[in-house]
Amino acid sequence: MKILQINTVDAYGSTGKIARGIYDECKAGDIECKIAHRYNELKTIPSDSVAISTYFDCHVHNRLARITHLTGCFSRIKTVKFLRWVKRYSPDIIHLHNLHGNFINVPMLFRYIKKSKTPLIWTLHDCWSFTGGCPHFTMVGCDGWKKGCGSCTQIRHPDVTRFLWRQKKKWFCGVENATIVTPSEWLANEVRESFLKDYPIKVIGNGIDLDVFSPQTSDFREKYNCMDKKIILGVAFDWGERKGLDIFIELAGRLDEAYQIVLVGTNEKIDDVLPNNIISIHRTKDQQELAEIYSAADLFLNPTREDTYPTVNMEALACGTPVLTFRTGGSPEIIDENCGTVVEVDDIDAVEREIIRICEEKPFSREACLNRSRIFDKKMKFKEYVELYLNKTKG
Numbered sequence: 001m002k003i004l005q006i007n008t009v010d011a012y013g014s015t016g017k018i019a020r021g022i023y024d025e026c027k028a029g030d031i032e033c034k035i036a037h038r039y040n041e042l043k044t045i046p047s048d049s050v051a052i053s054t055y056f057d058c059h060v061h062n063r064l065a066r067i068t069h070l071t072g073c074f075s076r077i078k079t080v081k082f083l084r085w086v087k088r089y090s091p092d093i094i095h096l097h098n099l100h101g102n103f104i105n106v107p108m109l110f111r112y113i114k115k116s117k118t119p120l121i122w123t124l125h126d127c128w129s130f131t132g133g134c135p136h137f138t139m140v141g142c143d144g145w146k147k148g149c150g151s152c153t154q155i156r157h158p159d160v161t162r163f164l165w166r167q168k169k170k171w172f173c174g175v176e177n178a179t180i181v182t183p184s185e186w187l188a189n190e191v192r193e194s195f196l197k198d199y200p201i202k203v204i205g206n207g208i209d210l211d212v213f214s215p216q217t218s219d220f221r222e223k224y225n226c227m228d229k230k231i232i233l234g235v236a237f238d239w240g241e242r243k244g245l246d247i248f249i250e251l252a253g254r255l256d257e258a259y260q261i262v263l264v265g266t267n268e269k270i271d272d273v274l275p276n277n278i279i280s281i282h283r284t285k286d287q288q289e290l291a292e293i294y295s296a297a298d299l300f301l302n303p304t305r306e307d308t309y310p311t312v313n314m315e316a317l318a319c320g321t322p323v324l325t326f327r328t329g330g331s332p333e334i335i336d337e338n339c340g341t342v343v344e345v346d347d348i349d350a351v352e353r354e355i356i357r358i359c360e361e362k363p364f365s366r367e368a369c370l371n372r373s374r375i376f377d378k379k380m381k382f383k384e385y386v387e388l389y390l391n392k393t394k395g
Contacts, residue, residue, distance in 0.1 A: 001393055003033040004091035006109075008101030010037040011046045014311060015097050015125055018206065020046065022095070025382035031389065034089065036082065038103030050085070053078040053103045061102040069133060069160050072099055072106035079105035083112045093389055096122040100135070110171045119392050120178040121385075123204075124187060126308055129172060130194035132161025138306035138328055139242060146193055169195045179392065181385075183309040184330025204385060205333075206309055207378030209287070213318035215366065218292035224279055226296075229260040230359040233297035233321070235290070235312045236304075237265040244303025244326070245270070247348060252278050254352055259359070264293060294319035298359050305345055307331050313340075318373035320366035324354050334376075338368040 003026055009016035019035050026033035036050040038058050053061075053075055061074040082104070086094075094113060099106055113120055126135040132149030134142070140153050150162035173195055180199045182188040183206045191201055221227050232251070236243040245263075252261055252275045263270075266280045274280055284290040294300065300316035302325040309330035313323050323340035325331045332342040341358065343350040358364065 001031050001093070001389065002089065002091045003031060003093050003095060003389060004086065004089065005033065005035045005095045005097065006037075006052075006099070006104070007035065007097035008038055008099075008103060009041065010035045010049050011042060014206070018123075019097055021207075021378055021382045022385045023048065025379070025386050026389075029386055031386065034091075036086075038101055050082075052082045058101070058103045065102045069155055069158060070164065071102060071128075071133060072104065075103060075105050076108065078103075079108045083108065086112065087116070091118060092393055093119045093121060095385075095389075096120065098125055098128075100128045107167070107171050110175070114175055117176050120175050121181060121388060121392065122178065123181040123183075124191065125183065127187070127190060129168065130191065130196050132163075132165035132168075134161075136242075136306045172196060173198070175199075177392070179388070181388070184333050186330040186333065187308055202388065204381055204388075205376065206311055206314075207376050207381035208311060208314045208318060208373075210318055210373065210377050212287045213291050213294070213315045213373075215320045215370070216288070216292040216295040218289075218296060220293055220296040224260075224262070226260045226262075226279075228258075230258060230299070231297040232259055232261045232355060232359075233264070233293065233300050233316070234261070234302070235264045235294075235300070235315075239263070239266055239270050242305055244305060245273075247303040247351065248278065248301070249273070249275060250348055251352065251355070254348075255355070259355070262293070262297065264290065290315070291319050294321050297321050299324055299355060301351070301355070302326070302331060303351065304328060304331055309333070314373060314376040317369045318376065320369045322358060322364035322369055324351065324358065336372055339364050339372045340369075 005019045007015050007019045011020045023033045023035055034048045034050055036052050039051050039053050039055050057075055057078050064074050065071045128135040131145040134154050148162055149165040152159050152161040155161055178199050180191055180196055180201045181204050185203055188201050188203050234248055239245045248261055262279045264281045266282055271280050294316050300321045300323045302313055305328055307329040313334040316323050317339055323335050325342055326345045327342045328345050341354050
């Protein structure tokens, strides 16, 4: 059996690591697999990695997409060459991940899939596939994607969202033997209300490396003079309103000196808006150091306002730290009543009360967090994909 995965990137970033993990599981099961991605961005190119385009072509594609808002509608020459290679490789299954990185001509790709009748698996990591352009719409409370988009509040002029929604419906519907995979029940339910609703939908959650994310000992508290404080941790790599940066800033003025807010993934621009009593860590040297910070915290707070299935929640639990999050997207699905709490979006008073309750009463044990985290073992999730491949070829 031969598998072809197509994703924006390979071996790095969240989706790139997922694709590479599936690749490793395939190889362990003697299944041939290749990963096609936009262009070679790593000094060491992984084996069985196929570059669809080049940096220059993707740059041109990106500029044209910014001008027209027609994401994925250019790179025709590179796509023709790539599809010729796909025909020669003749995969038994094509597995798509993110396509909206302006590296491939999406309608040409789907015309090939339909014509070749190659079985398709498409893992949706966000909502782009069934909207007129937006990967997320929760914050703006939009349901235009259910009706056909248009008059978009998130896309600047020219507003081609209605046109692109109709085109996507034509491109993406009508594929024989296709399965949609989502990482969360929330996204699966959104898909069931979209024009992709007629496809079988399977939920396979994202996983994490439990060999890395586990309770650690470190000198973090001593290093940052937090020995006697209750640490409230936030981790993100695109801090802003969507990730709830303003919530942490507000809490810094509400919580007394017994609490210490720590944010990881910041930068100098973010530092300029943070109050002095928030510890800002731009980046960790590796995942081991990040696990040490998770382990040192009393509570992980994730006030994300829109998210598909945040990995950071899983990482915190795997390090024995309870989670407090907003009721949005797939974020609440990661915890249960034994390891965390969910509050309504933007209810800052409820967030403050829960922080104090959790840190003072300690209702969530480390053991309960660790027990919950076992279901997020990435090896188990990758095996589910291989099982799906096998079932797909049998069907």
